[in-house]
Amino acid sequence: MIQHHPSIDRLIAFSAGSLPLSQSLCISAHIEHCQQCRQDIRRLNHIGSTLIEELPPSPVPDALKQAVMERINQIGPRNSEDTAAPPGSGDVPRCLRSLLPAGLYNIPWKRLSPSIFGAKLCTDVNGSKIEMLKIKAGGQVANHNHTGEEITLVLEGSFSDADGVYRKGDIIFRNCEDKNHRPIASQNADCICLTAVEAPIQFTGFFARLLNPLIRRSHYSS
Amino acid sequence: MSAVNAIIDVKELQQLIELVARDRDQQAFSQLFEHYAPLIRAYSLAREPGAYLVADELVQEVLVKLWNKAHLYNSAKANANTWIFTLARNCRIDYLRRNGRYATEVDPEDLYDSLEDDSADPFEATQQKKTAQKVREGLKQLPVEQSQVLAKVYLEGKTQQETAGELNLPLGTVKSRVRLALQKLEILIRGYGQ
Ligand SMILES: [Zn+2]
Numbered sequence: 416m417i418q419h420h421p422s423i424d425r426l427i428a429f430s431a432g433s434l435p436l437s438q439s440l441c442i443s444a445h446i447e448h449c450q451q452c453r454q455d456i457r458r459l460n461h462i463g464s465t466l467i468e469e470l471p472p473s474p475v476p477d478a479l480k481q482a483v484m485e486r487i488n489q490i491g492p493r494n495s496e497d498t499a500a501p502p503g504s505g506d507v508p509r510c511l512r513s514l515l516p517a518g519l520y521n522i523p524w525k526r527l528s529p530s531i532f533g534a535k536l537c538t539d540v541n542g543s544k545i546e547m548l549k550i551k552a553g554g555q556v557a558n559h560n561h562t563g564e565e566i567t568l569v570l571e572g573s574f575s576d577a578d579g580v581y582r583k584g585d586i587i588f589r590n591c592e593d594k595n596h597r598p599i600a601s602q603n604a605d606c607i608c609l610t611a612v613e614a615p616i617q618f619t620g621f622f623a624r625l626l627n628p629l630i631r632r633s634h635y636s637s
Numbered sequence: 638m639s640a641v642n643a644i645i646d647v648k649e650l651q652q653l654i655e656l657v658a659r660d661r662d663q664q665a666f667s668q669l670f671e672h673y674a675p676l677i678r679a680y681s682l683a684r685e686p687g688a689y690l691v692a693d694e695l696v697q698e699v700l701v702k703l704w705n706k707a708h709l710y711n712s713a714k715a716n717a718n719t720w721i722f723t724l725a726r727n728c729r730i731d732y733l734r735r736n737g738r739y740a741t742e743v744d745p746e747d748l749y750d751s752l753e754d755d756s757a758d759p760f761e762a763t764q765q766k767k768t769a770q771k772v773r774e775g776l777k778q779l780p781v782e783q784s785q786v787l788a789k790v791y792l793e794g795k796t797q798q799e800t801a802g803e804l805n806l807p808l809g810t811v812k813s814r815v816r817l818a819l820q821k822l823e824i825l826i827r828g829y830g831q
Contacts, residue, residue: 423825424797424812431791432726436740439748447751457715457752457765458824461772463791464722469776470792472675473682479693480670486697487666487704509750514742537742 417449419585426452430459437543437611441566441586443510444609448584506570511536511609515547519570519607522547530554530600539611548608550574550600558597563613565589567598572606574598646672650717658707670700677725683792684729691732698728714756716769723749729794768824775822783818786811 421429421442428434429442446452506519514536515522524532530551537545543563550556552572566588573582576598581587589596600606650672656665674696681692702724710720730745755761776784789800797815801808819825 423819424815427790427815428796431794432730432745433790433794433796436743440743443748443751447754450755453752453755454761454764455824457719458768458772460715460719460723461765461769462776462787462822462824463726464716464719464769465772465776466788466791467676467680467722467725468718468773470676470679470683473678473692475674475678475696476693479696480667480674483670483674483697483700484663484667486701487663490701490704492661510743510747512747513744537740539740540738 417445417451417582417584418579419581419587420449420452421445421586421588423455426455427459430456431463435539435541435543437539437541437545437613438566440510440545441568441609441611444508444568444570445584445586447508447510508570508609514545522549524549528557531556536609541613543611543613545609545611548610550598550606550608552600552605553602555599556597562591565596565613566611568609570607570609572604573601574606574608575601647716647718651712654703654707654710654717654720655712657704658710666704669703673703673721674700677721680725680792681729683788684794695725695728695732698732699725702728711756713759713762714753715765719769723752768822772822772824779818779821783814783821786814787818790815 425434425438425442429439434442442452446456507515522534524534524547527533531554532549532551534547535544536547539545548567550572566586567581568586569581569583571583573580575581576596580601650669653665653669656662657669677696677699678692681695682688685691699721703721706724710717715723727745727749730748734741734745776787779787785804786797786800789795789803790797795803797811798808800806801811804811816825
């Protein structure tokens, strides 16, 4: 049972199409697991459609209609590519299909510490980094503070921190006010997460401070 | 346009989309163009006033997509206008993406794909029809200060933060106006902590 959902403000922005990609990806992966939020977004979509219906129509040039009619004439009969998109391979959410073509179990992980593995997916235009993260069963991410927001979505296994336990489909938002956030994976299984981090996070503690300049490559090295 | 007429319109529009899907009916498509193209153009101009070329490009993309995807439309699932809104929103994201204002790695269609998953649930379909009706009736009756905020977010593509800046309001005021609107439209049903 999913316990941790995005706020209504984020669902609105997702429905309106105004969220940055980094956040949209995490929310999209969440709603694939969460019927409740899917329902909310479908409800919210009616706002967009009703607002458009009530706009004063803007007259369209004749040439534009001709151009569109010509384009559809060239399309011809439907080809098989137009059918509904296939589901992702393995347990990969559909929004990550193009970023994880080999599936969730064939990710080219980079070892960041004995118990933490990461794989960079992409960087958003706003600088947010989107990464996959694997915490070995029982493994712990080093103490870190955030300078920007970190969004985590659990795809496999579970982890916990001082505030609770997070399972498959749960989405967690952490910002700089959350001090010493220290996730630990459950003992019985590896935990695989999708993460989006707004700005580099800082590790706390003496040795970690020494390491900080070296670990900017990933947000989770320790 | 009265509410009654609008409902008849939606049904007619749905039939036209079905004709396009089944028969590749260009006459039906032409009628859909006449109805939707000026609205999609207005939607684009709401975000970028004066950007007519951008607006015309969006009209083209959305209408061509309508032609290509008409067979995926299911009137039991979504009303025609809501389906067109999702096409227009996705095309808008795609336009921003092609112009470097949105990261390129992901197809916007993939972000919203899972919303189709509950189509087999007739209870959910009934609920959605009720909400669509409620939103259509309720939106006109919202105080201007509430509908204005929704228009900034949905039509102009503004964040709540940007909306607050433009209207010279604290962010908290914008958020509470959004919440009040959602309550009146009966969209906000379950409790939301934050
Ligand atoms: Zn949810």
